[in-house]
Amino acid sequence: xxxxxPGAVGGADGRRIFPPHAVLRHALDALRQExxxxxxxxxxxxxxxxxxxxxxxxxxxxxxxxxxxxDSSASLDWVAGHLAYEVLVAAGHSAFxxxxxxxxxxxxxxxxxxxxxxxxxxxARLAAVLEKRLDRPVRHIAxxxxxxxxxxxxxxxxxxxxxxxxxxxxxxxxxxxxxxxxQVKAAQQDLLFRAMPAARLLAPAYxxxxxxxxxxxxxxxxxxxxxxxxxxxxxxxxxxxxxxxxEVPASGLKHGMRLARPMLDALRAIAGGEMPAVLAxxxxxAAAVPARVAARLPALEALVAAMPVFVLHDDLxxxxxxxxxxxxxxxxxxxxxxxxxxxxxxxLNTPDATPPALSRITWARPLPPGVxxxxxxxxxxxxxxxxxxxxGRHQQAARHxxxxxxxxx
Numbered sequence: 001x002x003x004x005x006p007g008a009v010g011g012a013d014g015r016r017i018f019p020p021h022a023v024l025r026h027a028l029d030a031l032r033q034e035x036x037x038x039x040x041x042x043x044x045x046x047x048x049x050x051x052x053x054x055x056x057x058x059x060x061x062x063x064x065x066x067x068x069x070x071d072s073s074a075s076l077d078w079v080a081g082h083l084a085y086e087v088l089v090a091a092g093h094s095a096f097x098x099x100x101x102x103x104x105x106x107x108x109x110x111x112x113x114x115x116x117x118x119x120x121x122x123x124a125r126l127a128a129v130l131e132k133r134l135d136r137p138v139r140h141i142a143x144x145x146x147x148x149x150x151x152x153x154x155x156x157x158x159x160x161x162x163x164x165x166x167x168x169x170x171x172x173x174x175x176x177x178x179x180x181x182x183q184v185k186a187a188q189q190d191l192l193f194r195a196m197p198a199a200r201l202l203a204p205a206y207x208x209x210x211x212x213x214x215x216x217x218x219x220x221x222x223x224x225x226x227x228x229x230x231x232x233x234x235x236x237x238x239x240x241x242x243x244x245x246x247e248v249p250a251s252g253l254k255h256g257m258r259l260a261r262p263m264l265d266a267l268r269a270i271a272g273g274e275m276p277a278v279l280a281x282x283x284x285x286a287a288a289v290p291a292r293v294a295a296r297l298p299a300l301e302a303l304v305a306a307m308p309v310f311v312l313h314d315d316l317x318x319x320x321x322x323x324x325x326x327x328x329x330x331x332x333x334x335x336x337x338x339x340x341x342x343x344x345x346x347x348l349n350t351p352d353a354t355p356p357a358l359s360r361i362t363w364a365r366p367l368p369p370g371v372x373x374x375x376x377x378x379x380x381x382x383x384x385x386x387x388x389x390x391x392g393r394h395q396q397a398a399r400h401x402x403x404x405x406x407x408x409x
């Protein structure tokens with residue numbers, strides 16, 4: 001597909017023709033005035049392709065307009081995408097009404113976003129806020145967009161020049177929309193780092209939230225480093241988990257989301273007969289599995305209830321671990337985390353995954369009587385059942401579930 005930028009529409013040869021917003025708006029006005037020939041004449045140069053006859057009716061066939069709508073959305077020009085869907089509906093293709101309504105919200109969000117983040121100067125927008133958080137007058141802010149998208153968030157790099165400091169303070173700003181899921185992420189992240197120093201979790205220094213209209217931003221110290229090489233993942237993730245297991249969560253995290261509930265709910269659903277067919281297809285003697293899970297549930301619930309909890313990063317992967325020149329890791333993107341029972345998160349890449357070493361845990365966190373490596377692996381497998389089912393990885397979920405059922409505790 002051709003890429004449709006926010007400022008131009010390209011023809012079959014990729015050349016710029018004219019701004020799509022104006023063309024789409026004029027065509028929409030013509031359709032609303034029942035001037036279909038005029039609307040067709042406006043759209044024909046924009047939507048014609050090499051495969052399409054010059055006199056093809058671009059209004060009768062929804063495909064070219066749909067392609068423009070989808071490409072505009074993919075290039076994050078939601079205003080053009082919304083206009084294209086409006087033209088589709090006005091041309092009589094009512095099947096696209098739902099997409100039009102959905103894109104209307106995105107287009108409105110994009111316009112507000114540009115007014116706030118792109119048209120307003122960084123100094124005017126942020127100086128007063130950052131002066132309070134950095135405890136010095138702000139002289140200048142040099143800003144660069146690090147990520148082009150606003151599907152989930154935008155990302156900015158700010159070099160903040162402060163009075164009395166020769167070197168700027170470099171901050172990263174992550175922008176969340178007003179979607180409920182985004183707001184929950186921002187609030188949970190703020191809860192975590194207001195309660196616990198970021199250094200305890202090997203996270204960048206946190207400088208709080210800023211709410212502006214329909215957007216919420218979080219501010220972090222910029223971390224220089226490269227993503228962890230995948231070849232080092234197995235070693236590094238184990239060391240991180242030992243560290244996190246040994247960190248007692250601050251009392252202020254008592255309202256954080258707890259992993260125990262969805263872990264157990266996933267098993268309870270299976271015990272109640274609500275097992276996805278795609279999961280059953282990967283289990284031997286699947287018909288007997290619900291009864292076996294139901295029989296095992298009381299012991300599993302008791303094990304999870306007795307385990308101490310820790311802060312588990314819910315999106316821990318090599319790309320979220322930055323390593324500096326000395327090999328020191330920093331873990332970023334903490335907008336999803338759980339209070340999880342110790343054992344959760346342990347890497348389980350193979351059926352014979354190495355169990356955790358008790359000596360790396362019990363010096364700092366006492367474990368319940370009778371809990372050993374096998375029990376920690378069961379907790380890890382229970383968490384993995386939930387997370388693989390959530391991610392639609394049913395073959396892996398079946399393997400973890402079979403291991404849970406094989407526990408002889």
